[in-house]
Amino acid sequence: MLSLHYLREHKDEALKGLAKRCNDALPKLVEEALELDRQKRQIMAEAEGQQAEINRMSKEVGEHMRAGNKDKAEQVKALVGVHKESVHELKAKLLQLDTDLNNVLYQIPNVPHDKVAKGKSADENEEVERWGDIPALGDFAEAHWDLASRYSLMDFELGVKISGAGFPVYTGKGARLQRAMIAFFLDEAQKAGYEEVMPPLLVNEDSGFGTGQLPDKEGQMYYVSEDDLYLIPTAEVPITNMFRDIIVDGHDFPIKRCGYTPCFRREAGSYGKDVRGLNRLHQFDKVELVEIAHPDHSYEVLDRMVAHVASLLQKLELPYRILRLCGGDMGFTAAMTYDFEVYSTAQKRWLEVSSVSNFENFQSNRLHCRFRREGEKKTELVHTLNGSALALPRVLAALLENHQDENGISIPEALRPYTGFDRID
RNA sequence: GGAGAGGUGGCCGAGCGGUUUAAGGCGCACGCCUGGAAAGCGUGUUUCCCCGAGAGGGGAUCAAGGGUUCGAAUCCCUUCCUCUCCGCCA
Numbered sequence: 001m002l003s004l005h006y007l008r009e010h011k012d013e014a015l016k017g018l019a020k021r022c023n024d025a026l027p028k029l030v031e032e033a034l035e036l037d038r039q040k041r042q043i044m045a046e047a048e049g050q051q052a053e054i055n056r057m058s059k060e061v062g063e064h065m066r067a068g069n070k071d072k073a074e075q076v077k078a079l080v081g082v083h084k085e086s087v088h089e090l091k092a093k094l095l096q097l098d099t100d101l102n103n104v105l106y107q108i109p110n111v112p113h114d115k116v117a118k119g120k121s122a123d124e125n126e127e128v129e130r131w132g133d134i135p136a137l138g139d140f141a142e143a144h145w146d147l148a149s150r151y152s153l154m155d156f157e158l159g160v161k162i163s164g165a166g167f168p169v170y171t172g173k174g175a176r177l178q179r180a181m182i183a184f185f186l187d188e189a190q191k192a193g194y195e196e197v198m199p200p201l202l203v204n205e206d207s208g209f210g211t212g213q214l215p216d217k218e219g220q221m222y223y224v225s226e227d228d229l230y231l232i233p234t235a236e237v238p239i240t241n242m243f244r245d246i247i248v249d250g251h252d253f254p255i256k257r258c259g260y261t262p263c264f265r266r267e268a269g270s271y272g273k274d275v276r277g278l279n280r281l282h283q284f285d286k287v288e289l290v291e292i293a294h295p296d297h298s299y300e301v302l303d304r305m306v307a308h309v310a311s312l313l314q315k316l317e318l319p320y321r322i323l324r325l326c327g328g329d330m331g332f333t334a335a336m337t338y339d340f341e342v343y344s345t346a347q348k349r350w351l352e353v354s355s356v357s358n359f360e361n362f363q364s365n366r367l368h369c370r371f372r373r374e375g376e377k378k379t380e381l382v383h384t385l386n387g388s389a390l391a392l393p394r395v396l397a398a399l400l401e402n403h404q405d406e407n408g409i410s411i412p413e414a415l416r417p418y419t420g421f422d423r424i425d
Numbered sequence: 426g427g428a429g430a431g432g433u434g435g436c437c438g439a440g441c442g443g444u445u446u447a448a449g450g451c452g453c454a455c456g457c458c459u460g461g462a463a464a465g466c467g468u469g470u471u472u473c474c475c476c477g478a479g480a481g482g483g484g485a486u487c488a489a490g491g492g493u494u495c496g497a498a499u500c501c502c503u504u505c506c507u508c509u510c511c512g513c514c515a
Contacts (some may be wrong), residue, residue, distance in 0.1 A: 047484085049483075052482095054495080058443085062495090077495040379472085379473095
């Protein structure tokens with residue numbers, strides 16, 4: 001969530017930025033939050049004054065008792081009651097205000113960065129880079145789901161039988177290819193300085209809250225009510241939460257983590273031709289990058305992450321474009337997001353394979369992840385970033401479709417050491 | 426799942442109703458000492474919030490929440506977590 005400090009001191013800047021999200025409700029919410037904050041601080045000051053009085057008097061009682069002055073002690077005791085009552089009342093009010101304030105704050109998304117364009121929907125995203133030639137395939141070109149069954153790489157029906165739609169079974173070279181990509185992505189991340197971690201796949205409520213999936217988007221996550229745990233929708237949740245309630249040492253920057261995990265998404269109600277095959281699944285594999293950054297350098301970090309993801313797609317020889325999302329298309333917690341899309345030749349459409357975002361201090365405010373500037377006494381919120389590098393299913397889809405020829409599918413050079421084969425046929 | 430033990434500051438560890446504004450130690454920072462260092466000595470060292478230009482002042486914080494009391498780390502209730510043993514188990 002946004003920090004109240006920031007809202008208080010940079011209200012105009014916040015409103016101007018938020019306007020880019022094209023959501024008319026936001027200015028009112030900001031005003032509401034500031035008003036509740038004002039009331040809260042006023043009442044807080046009152047309650048603390050009363051409490052100070054009680055503390056002072058209690059100390060006095062102690063002194064009288066020690067001096068053996070019982071009457072004096074009783075006299076003071078009798079006077080405390082009034083203050084106690086008013087503290088009680090003020091505290092109740094405070095609790096209510098706090099709840100109201102949080103409810104409002106939870107509805108205010110992150111303020112988009114200066115560079116982010118105003119816009120309502122995906123149509124207004126800006127293309128910032130394009131790489132690679134879209135291969136001209138002949139009439140033989142097939143979509144990945146057809147290729148998958150022709151070469152026995154996946155079995156969607158089998159997945160339906162075991163679990164349901166959206167849970168494919170990878171078989172033979174399909175399974176091997178999957179494993180190869182995971183290893184390849186992890187190795188590349190490691191070369192780029194990211195430390196590998198293997199986090200839990202189920203997380204508690206605090207963690208879901210820390211990265212912003214809760215309280216609003218619990219419908220997206222599978223929930224195990226028996227144990228009050230959520231299946232992770234992305235490794236971002238457990239990995240970023242490793243830094244919850246922590247004051248990091250400023251010398252530790254840059255803090256770079258990567259991890260492979262399966263991801264689980266309910267994706268309720270989304271069925272149709274656009275979600276055929278590997279395009280949208282309930283369970284999929286992903287290698288994720290997470291970085292905890294110094295606020296002064298987080299946009300350099302973002303650029304480096306983008307460059308890293310680009311290098312992966314280049315090594316896989318997949319044509320891609322990079323979009324800087326407009327205000328309206330950006331996620332709730334992000335200040336700037338770059339989406340990577342690869343062109344799927346057989347489906348004749350762009351598929352999103354990565355999303356790289358700077359959350360600035362929106363997540364760290366909830367996570368309470370802070371650091372101290374050299375020589376400063378006060379702590380300051382860190383910036384958090386993450387990016388997929390990469391999400392496997394759509395990369396696999398594009399790989400199969402773009403690298404096919406009449407007789408099979410060729411594996412990109414970079415992956416061959418991992419697959420152990422250079423063609424599927 | 427059953428039984429027991431326990432959660433105190435960056436860490437270890439005392440405290441079990443009012444000189445605790447949390448002892449003592451370790452660590453860390455700064456200073457003195459030194460040719461330089463170690464040792465020694467001295468000072469400082471939880472975090473969050475509020476008021477204040479600042480100096481400073483105030484509040485909260487001994488797992489969390491509630492209660493008793495003039496006053497709670499300390500007593501009572503509830504919840505959570507950790508550890509040990511047993512059972513089950515890849």
